[in-house]
Amino acid sequence: MIQVREYAVLTADPEANPTMDVGQVSGATFEWLIDLHNQWEQDSKLMIRNGKKYLKLGSYIGYLQSPSGEGIEILPKTEFASPEEPESLRTLLQDMLRCSASLDGREGDSADLKRSELPIHEWIIAQFLNQLTHLVKRGLRFDYETVEEESRFIRGQLDVGRQSRQSPARATWFNIRHDVFTPNRTENRLLRTALDYVLKLTKNARNWRVANTLSHQLSVIEPFRKPLPQIGQWQNTKLMQPYKAIKPWCVLVLERLNPNFQHGLHSGIAMLFPMEQLFENYVAHHIKKRMRSGSSLTSQAASQWLIKHSPDGGPEKSWFQMKPDLLVTYLSRKNVMDAKWKLLDSTQNTPAEKYGIKQADLYQLFAYGHKYQNGYGHMLLVYPKHAAFQEPLPELSFSEDLHLWCVPFDLYEKRLIGGEWESFFPALTRGHQGALGRCHLRPQEQV
Template structure:
């Protein structure tokens, strides 16, 4: 399996030494990647010459129709990662994925260390199989199913309309309708379909062994022919609570990891996730768990707009260009009735605290600064402190000195420790009283 990280180049040219930033693929795989790039309009991949493509800020797993597999890990260091760092990045990706999907992976003890070497798709298969195995032990949900058949004996209800049309030579046969207590619920059929997919795709001996065992236990259940159209029919409720754990993993397998149900002639697996969104959800989850009692953390607030406009002939003003900061921290400080608001935005980018020149600007994005300025004006009335949260690494271990838009509006660039799942403390923290309940670490 080819192993790379974000922004790596995949090429079919020979003569290069493969690394985490350069992967060597076959011509068939390259053509599939180029077709994928065109179908996604450059969202996942970018053209980088005739014989290569460049990945964007996406992580996950790719498998071409020829069977060549590619694992894409997060880029958390500027330099090429060591073997232990690769394992840490794989675990980080799993944690972020589970957090974004609001899942609780079933791993404990030595299993965690053993599966650090497991590729992402095999780990997802294992999570699905573990949850399905637990569900089977607890018992599947059955449901009554109406059956119409012709029988020598009457049970249930006689279908008088069809019986009146019965020919004399079959007068001793009865058209009946009755209910049977059947496991053929749509949820069970979707699980069986996902199980068949895992059994076909997995290359891990432990996964195959467990999948094969479960396939024998669910042999009476009929798979779905078109599972993607059946997924919305999955029922939720008190009686289906035992299915809550396996449901998201089943959806993930059927929607992302099953090439049999994908459109187009060149079917492959493209299980890719945007790191920007994963990081945002990861930070929001761990900050929300450690806030001060009088503080609320809102995600993707959308109360404000950049400007108002009244088109010619219109009867009123319209709000244009909605502003949606990633995190909005609202802290109530008595006796004031209005909460103290602080905008916090997450950015998955590696800053460099040593590049403090006017040209480098710590690798900050000018567009991000403009964006925060607009947030500060609309959400904070141009007064207060805001924060840009970036991943911590060797070149960015403490908050940068304060940036000021004006005398009253300020901005901090703050590192988030991916290992401890906490913000790095410092002088900046005094301006965010809602975060004083967090237990933060000073170093990576």
């Protein structure tokens, strides 16, 4: 299996020197990747150097498998330098996926599920199989299904309409309608379908053994031919609480490990995740655990709009909804937070380099600050911590009233790096005495 990281280049050039930033693939796999590049609107780029083709990956991580069976694992880029131990990146990615699936670290505690040598797709399969094993041991939920059939014996209700049209030759047969207590409810059929995918795709010996055993245990359940439209029928009632832990893994397998995701490329797999979204979920998950009592954290708040407009003199409409990544609320005060998956460099402090901060991100925060904070207070821009960005940057000011802090988030200790910014964010400083008193508040807002 080929292992690279974000923004690596892939090539079929036999003279290429494989590293975490350069992946060498077969010609057939490269052509398949070109097809994917043409079909998907992602931030990958096709380049030509010295007459040879290269495909530069974007900010997506996960696993690709070509129809020939060649696998490519794409891991996060957490440092400028090439990593010496890629296993730590796998562990980080596993944690991020757990957070995005809103799963507890308690789930899947066995040593086999924590092994960093498992490729990411095999790890996801192991998580699904582990949850399915627990569910089968606890017992699947059954449901009543109405069956209409012909029988020599009356059972349930007699279908009078059909029976009245029965030919004399079949006068001894009864058209009946009755309920059968069956495991063939939607949730179980989705699980069985995902299990069939897993059994077909896994190359890990332990995963295959577990999947094969479960396949025999669930043999009476009928899989779906087209499962994706059925996912919306999954019930989240109190009766189905035992299914809560397995649902995200089941959906992940059905949506991302579907072996038929491309017409004409039946054995190809493309299980990719946007790092920007994973990082946002990861930051939100761990910040929420450290927040002061009485505060709240809202992801993708959507209460403000950029403009109001009355088309053709009609009723006023709100246009361009504004959704900051995170919105912290404490004592009726709001602070906007945005998480950006980008490696800043604190040594690039010149007017030309600007630490590597994107101007578009600042425009975005400026608008958020005026709409959600009335142009007053402090906002937080969170970036991953790495060797070139280990301490918060000095305060950035949009005006005398509106300020921004760029703060590193430690990916492995799972926390924001402290600093002067903490004085202005009491909700994020649990146990930090006197933080509220040092907040920048307007005189009429002070308590």
